[in-house]
Amino acid sequence: MLPLQSETPFPKIIADLLGLDINEPWVIAVTAIVAAAVIATVLLTMTAVLGIWGKRKITAAFTDRIAVNRHGPYGLLIIPADAVRLLSKELIVPEGVDRPAWDLAPLIIASSALLGFAVIPFGNDLQLADPEIGLAYVFAVASIASLGLLMAGYASNNKFSFLGGLRAVAQNLAYEIPLVLTGVSVVLFAGSLRLSTIVDVQQQTLVSLGGIAIPSWFAFVNPFAFALFLIANLAEVGRNPFDIPEAPTEIVAGYQTEYSSVYFVLIYLGEFIHIFLGGAIIATIFLGGPSGPVLPGVVWFFIKMISVYLFTQWARSAVPRVRIDQLIQIGWKGMLVLSFANLVLTAIIVGVVNA
Template structure:
């Protein structure tokens, strides 16, 4: 087997035509090359792609696995003068193991009047829609599954599928709190998806492309050089206004404070996830964290230079993960400190505030870019 692989690798031409920018070789191709799977035609390519997706998916799931049970506790505890988990393993890290056993071994309680296929599908939709988004994110160190020309549009599209999952969960649970939560979730996602996409478009105007790989490499150019230190033209620095807008819209999109009205536990118990228990609960929970990380990944990619950072390019993934975690950290910070807005205020902020501002930003960006060009 090993011999066959090596032979296959040797006989085949090297990677497809190099694109001019970084991450020229996508992960499936590199894997195919390394393992020799690309010698097996379409089947081999599929297998290599599957392997690559498996790696990226697991990387993200591992991060949520750490973030959910452990990091979130530790971070909120630090904000609220507590210590949090510290008994199991160093800094309580083994709580991750204990938590996963606990969550998975709980009884799955399904309400009598639940609308079954929808009720069962909702958690899967919520969790998988976020995972799909990572397919086009360039994470540095060669970890990049695909780089379609409509990358940014694709990310917004798949992460928007989550709203469908939330509505399904909301109405299929046959619970009034779930229904209220589902309705709030839709209202919120519609109100904030538009500013999010519009603000994203202003970046597209800068970069001139929807392709995420190119957006990242466009940010590598130096913005200005002060005392020999070159500051890259990350779009967060080029257009901080758009960055803030996007950040706010993103918090609303992932439903975190001050925009966590859809599940507002003190008002509507847990919103759309009230009736979910055990594995389904874990899936929804995972989905939420994946969405936070996906939001972080999008922000890192289009505003913070993606995997760029000091040191060798091989460290790209490290920088990328640090940036994602910075966004995650910010969500927990807000959660500890910022009050939740009321649903009508939330909608008002979305439609009357963010939407107007994001269009202003778009027009202004277009004018400025047009003038410079």
Template structure:
């Protein structure tokens, strides 16, 4: 699969081996395109779609007065939040406190660098692509910990410690479950994982069922979706910023543009989780009739809709229950799935 910088270079007439300046320019243009797309999706999801979806689930009326369908609330919220005074509490550790809000959106955007979003819409395709995604996405925990610790606030500190405990308890099952997909695909390269799902699994009544790994191994798919809920902090696992207990957790002492960055990072990570699910289990950008980028966006929005449904319908569990489910349930099931997948792959091979 051709990467986006190579495609841009070819459009400029330099082919697949351009001069260094063209290569750098193509990479920057490609990165700007992907970042703009993701920031636009997050801008729609946070101020507008989140409210509309939650209102639909809870039988209420959401934003409807600001522009058609309330869409201008996106601009209104941006102006309102960015124009607020940035208050720096006494006693904060300034370098860590200032750096923390930038780590969350940065780690999510960096994770999208190796995700194929359509035919030729992929910034890079390293051989260890899926390992790279998990490595950079986990940097978000550093931002949460830095923000909580540096805020000089006990509620913020408790929220960051909960985030660490939650990440450790659920990221291991997440990675182990992804390893079972790597066994099925025979590669860590993201494009190879997507290509391995391009065959037909079965034909039922003339309908071709694709060999998406979500159909091949629905148990692993369910495990991964559940663990992803914990990683993106959605119910029943939103313990790191539980308002009823921690005011707002790790982001309590943040306002203005810093709060916007935390909020943006949260939704970017939800979309990154959806992108990983789509890539590992739903064939990536594959789909009939429509362009791949359309199918890819539809799949990550489907995951976003599921997370918002959980936020509205599923009650929050206690922190001790969260840890117990992660270590005694998800970890055991993920390793059982890995062993079973290895046995099946070994027998077939």
């Protein structure tokens, strides 16, 4: 397999197609905006298909139902129907809300996940930017969503929303630390925070069985870290058994209770883009990123990312919700201890191998 670290990122490809000099400042700005728009369009389209239509179909398959089948072929017209329905509804602003924070919260929730995709390598040369601190950047911008959730809960002037916001912060604090520590264990193996380098390191052959080369994906090298990251990611994206911040049977809809119309769409959009971002991170640091046989790298990347999405939907349908006290105990007394143990063990192994 060829290494995936690229000297010609996505904006340069666009500049070459347009016959422009990438060294010109205005060309860099324009091509970066165009590349970002392409990536955002793909993600928004995925959210429309998998969030509106796919979620219903997948959940129905897990629970032995049919789901939408009356709106066009296979129910696909439910996508524009839901879009028109939600966006045409009145935006109801409850009395007593803290208006600036209430207005900003949905934008923060949606935009924080989109920012994370700026450094994700989708395939050969399909990367908006490739900074040396790529993995740290992804974790940093994704965690901004916690601020949006707290703002939504506090500003809504609703006790159920406020409880949901507090639960979201408590949950994210409890599980972001294990998530980051597990990611650091990957950095120890790769020797870099640059995502393209992490992908390149996984192209080496781990073992060859019967002429079939098994790549050194970190999911194979350290399956314990992979399992920890998958579980922590479920908590980060609010999927069962960790959907405590919304908990419809307990606190109505948590932090999003008072939102309607376009603001609800933004929160719903942010939720699914965060799920896709979690899948993109897992695909990049544990599953070899865009690497794979026969098919183009970008196809393999989306297969891996959507596979993680399907796992979260399975968890949503099959795993019962835990109580808030159980969630905190699992995070601080279980995941944190295990992630530290994994980090120490990884450091010892890397130290012995490199000695």
